Amino acid sequence: MPLAEKGTVISNHQTGRDLWEMEFLAPGIAAESKPGQFVNVRLGDYSDPLLRRPLSLYDVEPDAGRITLLYKIVGRGTQLLSRYGSGQLIDVMGPLGLGFDLVQNRRVILIGGGVGIAPLLFLTRELVARHNEVIVLHGTGSSDELCSQGRFSKLGVEYKVATMDGSSGYKGLLTDMMKEALEPLPTDYIYTCGPEPMMSAVAAYASQHGISGQLSLEEHMACGVGACLGCARKLKETDTAYVKICKDGPVFPLDAVQLSTGGS
Amino acid sequence: MPLAEKGTVISNHQTGRDLWEMEFLAPGIAAESKPGQFVNVRLGDYSDPLLRRPLSLYDVEPDAGRITLLYKIVGRGTQLLSRYGSGQLIDVMGPLGLGFDLVQNRRVILIGGGVGIAPLLFLTRELVARHNEVIVLHGTGSSDELCSQGRFSKLGVEYKVATMDGSSGYKGLLTDMMKEALEPLPTDYIYTCGPEPMMSAVAAYASQHGISGQLSLEEHMACGVGACLGCARKLKETDTAYVKICKDGPVFPLDAVQLSTGGS
């Protein structure tokens, strides 16, 4: 059952270009959390910014009551978030949304683009616990956005990187690396989160090879609980109904979603 | 000439109940400042709170380029102000308004109520430099609001306090103490700043004894420079025109103003 909690910030520091990590204590939320779910965070005490900001559960240690977020500073809310200091209270609602389905005893690939890596760490932890062979592919623009290596390594999984500028790992698109990285061994399941054109390429690859999987979507949110009907999206253009990303998602089957392939 | 400057915060700390002191470097403003003038401070980076906040020059050391503010946390702006840390930049316009007339070689009394003491410290410094005998009377609710004693003592002036609860100095109204404190020696000039009912009693006493002097008024402000005509006030009820506190004041002659005597 989700709840609203005042978390106590443990630490909050920069870990890469525009990337920050915040740890806070929120035992109630931590106890309920599943990979792929998110929290909705209120920032500041004033009316601007007004709405909460949705952020994935990057890591959760239920026993310690500890939650970690990985966030990229893109606007006013995330900027304010970076100013919280240890000991301060932070107003959090969660865990919200439906998380990832957790497979067992499989060879699974997790593909994260940029800060889309966020929901995949907690997922990795849980997948490892379920005896899966986990391979994580992470693509960014440059090596200074690769801040998660240590955390993934600690979980003992394979973690491969691609950077557009070649400053680390494979030089080029993550999805180009993907093809090389995944074959010839068979992949049983794919989880992905990142820019839609990237996820679109992943979904195409998966469909081509008959691999099932899940992805995580984003939409601007207000309530985060399905009450405002704001975070609506048609999964396929031909659908008549809109799903609500906050409640029906943010995780959806790879083949259920028609993704933007880029352009504008 | 006033200017807009990004000051660098040197220190910002609590000095009494809801009372804080902030020191910052703003050499341009410091060089131009006179006692009784004020700065208009922008707080936060967002649209709420939106308007700048007027604050008196508590102390100014032009050579060091240093300005000190004394402020009471009463709302959102002053709350935000208290969160600035050393090294941060603060957006300040000043010095604004007309300051106090500075007399010379006189016996002058400065009467501050609560945080109304703020403009009187810098004034004391300048009056002492002009060979005046300065007596400062400060009234507050309780001793934990008396945070300025040390600073006044350093300037070598007589500093007497009254607290409503008797926790320090005279027990009771500052204006009751005033009568005892001022007589039998003659007073040449009175400067006062504080709640209007207090200043009203001071003005009545001054008029009764034929003492001239000045007071400092407050009004909600937007521009702080006379452009918006927002901080208007009729000095006397019979006036037809409104003065602008930010430009025609905040300092006015004691006998020019009809003050609120309390009630609502």
Added chain:
Amino acid sequence: MNEETRENLIDMSVNLGGLKMQNPVAVASGTFGYGREYQDFIDISRIGAVIVKGTTLEERCGNPAPRIYETPAGMLNAIGLENPGIDVFLNVYLPSLIEDRVTVIANIAGNTVDEYALLSRKIDKHPGIAGIELNISCPNVKQGGMQFGTDPDLVKQVVEAVKSETSLPVIPKLSPNVTDIVSIARAARDGGADALSMINTLMGMAVDIDRRKPVLGNIFGGLSGPAIKPVALRMIYQVYKEVDLPILGGGGILNTRDALEFIMAGASAVSIGTGNFVNPVVAEEIALGLEKYVTEQGLTGINELVGAAVL
């Protein structure tokens, strides 16, 4: 009399033109779903009234995405009245609200006067609803919606038609996008309204300068939140002075002080919309905050404060 005894004598209940609320705090239509969405966060039986999502005769799938956008101290929404239709509401969503002993206010929107009448008839026949809020002010749908709320004659017609179908308290919800709110309020009263709800959202928009397009799929949306509070207060003040009907006031309320502003400007009860998104327990907090204020001020009830600031 000590505070505790006095507290027992304090009356926080409100009678909004026949609609009884245990306390003056309602949650606004479209911001609280059908009550169940916030159930994990707040004990909804403590809320004065839950005004459910705007309901139409037929199911509506709503407007294209994006539907919401944050603005300075506010937000734009263009949901487009997505809802499952009146029958599904009555048969599927309402029962659990009734079970939870919630005071439910329906919110209906029609494309024609007849549709408003038909919706009201269905609701009237169905037990468990305490009142009907008429959404004649939705800026986000092409047909129906706002044009009803901006024309006094149509307002009167709609209210009359609804009143003839139901004995439930009828509360038209006024659009602020008008030149003269008082004339609209008078028309609603002339049509037989039992109370007035005000204000709905201001019509606004935002531009995505990177894409060089309107942000919202619907181009225009309704502006809500603290940004509109001064406009809401002004209109409530104007109507309170001129029209003798109780007012359910809202627009940007985030806390008890905001709610007190509305009550003193003439609102008999308040509604919280966008505030729920900011703080999911805000309705309960404000209900308690108002009770505390009434107690501290030594008043006998919240009613004493209604219009207290109106000169």
Added chain:
Amino acid sequence: MNEETRENLIDMSVNLGGLKMQNPVAVASGTFGYGREYQDFIDISRIGAVIVKGTTLEERCGNPAPRIYETPAGMLNAIGLENPGIDVFLNVYLPSLIEDRVTVIANIAGNTVDEYALLSRKIDKHPGIAGIELNISCPNVKQGGMQFGTDPDLVKQVVEAVKSETSLPVIPKLSPNVTDIVSIARAARDGGADALSMINTLMGMAVDIDRRKPVLGNIFGGLSGPAIKPVALRMIYQVYKEVDLPILGGGGILNTRDALEFIMAGASAVSIGTGNFVNPVVAEEIALGLEKYVTEQGLTGINELVGAAVL
């Protein structure tokens, strides 16, 4: 072509119905005094146009205090058109603005159509003014002011009367407190307006819950600042689509991105009001910011962006 050469070819000037501005950024009436108040902070000759404080035939002493109040992301003002009268403006305040080579737009308000005409005649005779903004939308004075701006017939009459007295560009400033902004804009065009200024403030109020009274001495005031930006953008977008007149757009602009929203929604130039209080050099910053944007986007001038987001 490298950036530097291109920059020289960029045209940031604006022609607002015959009124030429060196750049698209004006400062709004009532927020910049007569220019001199901000002289210590900003080089006013760099501003596209200075619209001076609203001026009436006779001196006015304005409304009782308090006149202003901060609201969420906005402010209320009820100055009440305090000004020294048209003759003092022309003879005492104008000369120094002319000396500083500022493009000056007068802003006039009358109690009657004749007063508007008389004011315009006086201005027309006096060299040094680039255009006349007609304040037919001031919510803060009893007579005149807003009622002119909410009635299409009166709008047309006022504009016609003014046009017959002056060959200067005439720019009615529209009130947002109306049901149908497009019909008001059409009436202004039919009266012969050369451009439109929009929007003036939304009428609002605030309650002092401690004193249980309206905060403002005038009870009601005009809401300005970022809070109203979505409403301003929506109205400009609507009018741009329907009425073929250049628009001077404003309402809550604080930075270059805000200004770009207005331009893409259909404004040919922008005005900054409350933003000046927040940042006294904002007008110059935005003028430079717009030039930078135009350069970076490889455009030839700001005009290319006007209405770019209008579907």
